[in-house]
């Protein structure tokens with residue numbers, strides 16, 4: 001058998017940020033035992049050191065995977081984001097280094113929707129202020145400013161997996177749901193879409209944000225947008241910290257223009273539970289502050305562990321990139337009795353022809369070939385009929401690596 005493909009016990013996984021133990025269990029079940037498990041995030045310098053001999057890395061939202069980290073990670077072939085957001089990863093740098101990135105697009109969405117719904121009820125009843133007062137020994141019994149959720153207008157910005165689930169839950173409470181999304185979305189239940197963010201802000205009693213971090217969503221809620229909200233309205237942000245300008249929000253809460261807010265994500269978040277959390281919102285009783293725990297339930301974290309570890313193991317075992325967030329997607333059958341080679345290259349004309357020339361020159365019988373490209377990168381998987389003890393796959397691999405524009409080539413099995 002060729003020595004080029006790595007034995008499973010030599011494939012190293014580095015898991016950071018205390019991803020759920022279910023991830024470790026899945027990897028072990030799939031035969032991967034070289035797992036380094038760290039409960040915190042690492043800064044860039046520590047990461048560059050740690051990733052040097054890792055083939056896979058698993059992170060949550062705190063670890064920044066930059067071009068510098070990918071350049072240092074010579075053996076890295078895959079990243080698992082054990083969360084939805086992938087904004088902490090330089091996805092282009094990953095792709096240019098031939099590193100496939102996976103995430104868990106659904107597993108924690110219900111948890112976020114439930115928390116947001118609970119916060120909306122708490123804010124409508126002015127519970128944050130009453131709770132803070134009671135902790136100080138004050139008795140603040142009044143119905144002034146307290147409302148039922150029934151009949152209120154909930155404005156959802158971003159009607160994706162979380163926004164649309166929240167829409168269904170909020171309707172069960174009798175809320176009127178309206179949403180704004182840059183894409184055309186099917187309104188669920190009795191929800192209706194509105195044409196612009198400004199219109200949504202002007203109509204809603206409660207505005208909740210469920211957009212990804214992008215150039216367009218950065219600082220999308222600043223003083224002018226807050227001013228457009230109804231006097232006494234409420235704001236919830238459990239999306240990303242860069243979506244809301246916190247100083248402007250603090251001012252809107254201090255002035256009483258907004259009656260309350262619930263914020264789970266911040267422009268700067270502590271990198272561990274030992275660091276102090278700094279924010280101008282800390283002094284405001286009418287603001288619920290949570291430490292980025294929208295998706296932090298046992299159910300969600302366990303499911304994410306299983307889902308993302310499963311995707312990494314599947315890519316490692318089979319080469320499938322189905323549901324990758326930065327890579328051409330190839331879904332592959334297992335081909336018993338064949339050898340499988342992977343070739344990741346810059347998407348230039350003639351790459352497949354060059355590879356096929358090599359196969360023809362070596363008189364190799366191809367039993368399967370799969371190609372997907374995006375604007376920058378091409379991914380070819382080649383199954384060849386050759387005995388396990390033949391070294392033809394190694395010879396072919398050397399020749400494929402010599403093709404100009406090759407990013408990475410390896411024998412999978």
Ligand SMILES: NC(=O)c1ccc[n+]([C@@H]2O[C@H](COP(=O)([O-])OP(=O)(O)OC[C@H]3O[C@@H](n4cnc5c(N)ncnc54)[C@H](O)[C@@H]3O)[C@@H](O)[C@H]2O)c1
Nearest residue numbers: 084085158159160161162181182210211212238239294295
């Ligand atoms: N607080 C937490 O713990 C937590 C947990 C999970 C997800 N999140 C965050 O929530 C975000 C949303 O999650 P999701 O699963 O609903 O994502 P999603 O991709 O299913 O939905 C996002 C929606 O936002 C829309 N959108 C994008 N840009 C927009 C813009 N400029 N204006 C209006 N709409 C826009 C998209 O079209 C899409 O419908 C994630 O990207 C993540 O950053 C936070």
Ligand SMILES: O=C(O)CC[C@@H](O)C(=O)O
Nearest residue numbers: 060061062083084085295
């Ligand atoms: O678990 C985390 O660190 C982040 C969770 C959430 O923001 C996500 O993007 O899924």
